[in-house]
Amino acid sequence: MNKIESKEREQWGTRIGFILAAAGSAVGLGNIWRFPYMTGENGGSAFILIYLIFVIIICLSIMIAEFAIGRRSRLSAVGAYKSISPNWTFAGVLGVLSAFLIMGFYPVVGGWSLAYIFKSISGLLSSTAISDAFGDFIGNPIEPIIWMAIYLSFNLFIVAKGISEGIEKAGRILMPTLFILLFIIIGRSVTLPGSSAGMDFLLNPDFSKVTGQTFLAALGQAFFSLSLGMGCMMTYGSYLSSKENIPKNALLITMLDTVCAILAGLAIFPALFAFGLEPTEGPGLVFVVVPTIFSKMGSIGVILSIIFFIALTVAALTSSVSLLEVVVAYLIDEKKLARKIAVGISGGVMVITSMLSSLSMGILQDFHVLGLGVGFFDFFDILTDKIFLAIGGMLLAIFVGWNVNKEDLKDELTNGGEIDFPLFNLWYILMKWIIPIAIIIVASMGMVSMIKNGLLPLMLFGIGIIIASAIFSKKL
Numbered sequence: 001m002n003k004i005e006s007k008e009r010e011q012w013g014t015r016i017g018f019i020l021a022a023a024g025s026a027v028g029l030g031n032i033w034r035f036p037y038m039t040g041e042n043g044g045s046a047f048i049l050i051y052l053i054f055v056i057i058i059c060l061s062i063m064i065a066e067f068a069i070g071r072r073s074r075l076s077a078v079g080a081y082k083s084i085s086p087n088w089t090f091a092g093v094l095g096v097l098s099a100f101l102i103m104g105f106y107p108v109v110g111g112w113s114l115a116y117i118f119k120s121i122s123g124l125l126s127s128t129a130i131s132d133a134f135g136d137f138i139g140n141p142i143e144p145i146i147w148m149a150i151y152l153s154f155n156l157f158i159v160a161k162g163i164s165e166g167i168e169k170a171g172r173i174l175m176p177t178l179f180i181l182l183f184i185i186i187g188r189s190v191t192l193p194g195s196s197a198g199m200d201f202l203l204n205p206d207f208s209k210v211t212g213q214t215f216l217a218a219l220g221q222a223f224f225s226l227s228l229g230m231g232c233m234m235t236y237g238s239y240l241s242s243k244e245n246i247p248k249n250a251l252l253i254t255m256l257d258t259v260c261a262i263l264a265g266l267a268i269f270p271a272l273f274a275f276g277l278e279p280t281e282g283p284g285l286v287f288v289v290v291p292t293i294f295s296k297m298g299s300i301g302v303i304l305s306i307i308f309f310i311a312l313t314v315a316a317l318t319s320s321v322s323l324l325e326v327v328v329a330y331l332i333d334e335k336k337l338a339r340k341i342a343v344g345i346s347g348g349v350m351v352i353t354s355m356l357s358s359l360s361m362g363i364l365q366d367f368h369v370l371g372l373g374v375g376f377f378d379f380f381d382i383l384t385d386k387i388f389l390a391i392g393g394m395l396l397a398i399f400v401g402w403n404v405n406k407e408d409l410k411d412e413l414t415n416g417g418e419i420d421f422p423l424f425n426l427w428y429i430l431m432k433w434i435i436p437i438a439i440i441i442v443a444s445m446g447m448v449s450m451i452k453n454g455l456l457p458l459m460l461f462g463i464g465i466i467i468a469s470a471i472f473s474k475k476l
């Protein structure tokens, strides 16, 4: 693996710019929308504990590897794999495909969030049936699609403007705002009478609820939340200056993301229990529970609700621009397209996939994609979160552990011997042995429960895609 010194490749303007953008990619709907509802559905703190263990043992090491491979090759996912070993191109292709598929539902939820900023102003909180209002809204054939399109066009604009101008600026302003907002909401939530049951739910593990599915859900959530397993952090790493300390940056970003997810849990569950609502509300959790919480607080509630959904939209935006960037960087690096054209093409397709996802919440509710037993939204979601990301992470670990020269890795992670990475050997053993084996075990356990839930056809389809991409990727 040769080190590529890139003079021409755009680079992050400043260190803090990189950290904020990478943390911005990690912190998003995954933390604030998905983490609480996954926690709620999977029984609370036992899920959180398993999640934390996966973050520390698996995901942190994967993030270090993604940054290293990206910076070493100065290429986005596909080119990075290809330049090191052409047989592995498919792992990069799979990553681009994952990014593309996630962008088949992410803008829908981003659009909901955007809409809720305005709904908070226009009387949502005075409605007596907030849960019904959410169901009616997402099932509407037109309204959520308009919001999705507005949300998606923000993404296209930022990515079309290019890496340092667009993504970096967005991250720099918006990330700190989000943290401040979460603290404000927590302050309110934990002081409500009856909120201690929520703290209990978050802090006292109930292992009787843990199944194979809990493990796969926690692993998929960890990959999703940290933007791993699909070349996103690899692409960001490819813009990283050769002076940066990769392990330290990875640790910082992992901590920021994890803290943010926990903060989101702290913001939601104490209040949820205080008001006697159900933790198993599902994907609507944030959109039903948070406005309900705020609706009982008078006019302060309206303001807090507006702030909350601005924060959620902003967090979502800094994540989805990174997803779009994976697809766009592939088209630029591998297909030699101009940035604006690459953005135009990907945006055009994503509008259609997201539209289908949105419609699957309403008029296309009973339509099953390719007869696989799930609608469009779940198709994009389950395929990526439960299958592709973890497999992508496993492939990366095997690739790094078995195909990349150990000395090259050491050279990259220590900046040619200039900085220390005392845990290098531990990291290397994790990549080579522990992570691949751990992911195989968790994936097998999860698959057994997926089969029980009738998801065998979808699973086989996902595996088929992985095999097909391995066969055809040399042409890509």
Ligand code: PHE
Pocket: 025, 026, 027, 028, 029, 030, 031, 102, 223, 224, 225, 226, 227, 228, 230, 232, 316, 319, 320, 322, 323
């Ligand atoms: N990590 C983002 C979130 O938590 C989603 C994401 C996944 C972004 C994969 C990029 C890559 O919302």
